[in-house]
Amino acid sequence: MSEVTALARPLTILLAAPRGFCAGVDRAIQIVERAIEKWGAPVYVRHEIVHNVHVVERLKRLGAVFVEELAECPTDRPVVFSAHGVPKSVPEEASRRNMIYVDATCPLVSKVHVEAQRHFDAEREIVLIGHAGHPEVIGTMGQLPQGAVTLIQDVAEVADFQPKDARKLAFVTQTTLSVDDTAEIVGALQAKFPEISPPHKEDICYATTNRQEAVKALGAKADLLLVIGSKTSSNSIRLVEVGLRAGAKAAHLIDDAHGIDWSWFDGISTLGLTAGASAPEDLVEAVIAACQARFGVTLQDVEVTREDVIFKLPRVVATAQD
Incomplete structure (x- = not known):
């Protein structure tokens, strides 16, 4: 908690919890990192591994090369499929080309794939x-x-x-x-269609649900809501919408602290702050620091639940030295 100076205008920051990385995003990023450790650079990644510009740029610096289609990848280098999942034709093509590939599809997305196949088989x-x-x-x-x-x-x-x-x-x-x-x-x-068959279990993932519930809990109390996440991130865009519906007077999606328009803070005493499931926590910390440089900040956590989900890495990269 920052020291409030006599001159600084007070600002309460309500920090949504949970926020930021989910287990599927954390797993996907680790897969790329482990692949680079195991096979060296470059490692190709089909589509952005997760929808966050900062994550993508950091992985590029480590040696990841991001492409949109498998045809852009050489056959003598490994390729990672993004957390969002790929059509069946993609791993089939990789196999035909004798490529090393690692599937970083989130297990909860894979569950939806299995459900769809089950319905099709029926x-x-x-x-x-x-x-x-x-x-x-x-x-x-x-x-x-x-x-x-x-x-x-x-x-x-x-x-x-x-x-x-x-x-x-x-x-x-x-x-x-x-x-x-x-x-x-x-x-x-x-x-x-009263006879329509639902999924065995709700398909919207726990992390999406939890982050939306946290935003609902702080939305009505916030004069302004900032959601840290990229414009390509579906779950981040939804958080802005959910916050406005919950009662936030204004809400904006920002990539990082540089995306803040400080005129948004005119007349604001309470800021709600969260991050989408593909946004790293250091971006949240940077926004807090930027606010602390301008205001007398008081931090309050708004926690709706705690997450302890961990997804195992694929065996091929579980031990990068293998």
Whole structure:
């Protein structure tokens, strides 16, 4: 906690907890780091390993080369698939080219892939609730033959959707959606198609849910909410939306402390601060330090739960020296 000087305007910072890295992001970053340790640089990564510019730039400095397609990778260097998951065609192509590859897909995304396959094997038509063009959506739809999965993005699309057989229908969801928005879409699907099969367990991941609940807990108390995360990060964008719905008077997504417009703080006495699941904690600390340089800061944690989830690394990089 900083010392409050007589001249500094007081500012209370409500720190959301949990915030920042989730287990899937931490695992994906470790996979790239271990791959570089094991095989040396360069190690290729198909798509951004996680959606955060600072994480990507640090891994580039270590020797990671980020590409969008497998065709950009030489066959004599290892390649890592991002945490968002990839279509089945990608590892199949890597195998055909005799490439070394490591799949860093988040285990909770892999769970959605397994669910989709289970429904397909049961001859059900599948609805995927998600955002068009997001790599996780592309990866999930790419687990099954073209046409097997229909993407639904909002309630309006539910109204227009006509399945082949409403009695043989199932849904899965992207893991990083707004919990409330998704519940609304699911409700519309279940109202229109009462026999639709849900996932065994909710697809929205624990980290997305927890970070949204933490923002809800501080949203109504915050004059201003800052969410640290990249503009490509779905879960970070959702935190801004959730904060505004929860009552924050204003909310902004920033990459780091340099993204702050200090005019946002005019008349502000309480700041809510959080970070998306792919944003490192040092960015949070830098925003706090920037505030402390301008205000008399009091820090308060707003904790809704504690996370202790850890995902094992793939065996091929679990011991980098092997």
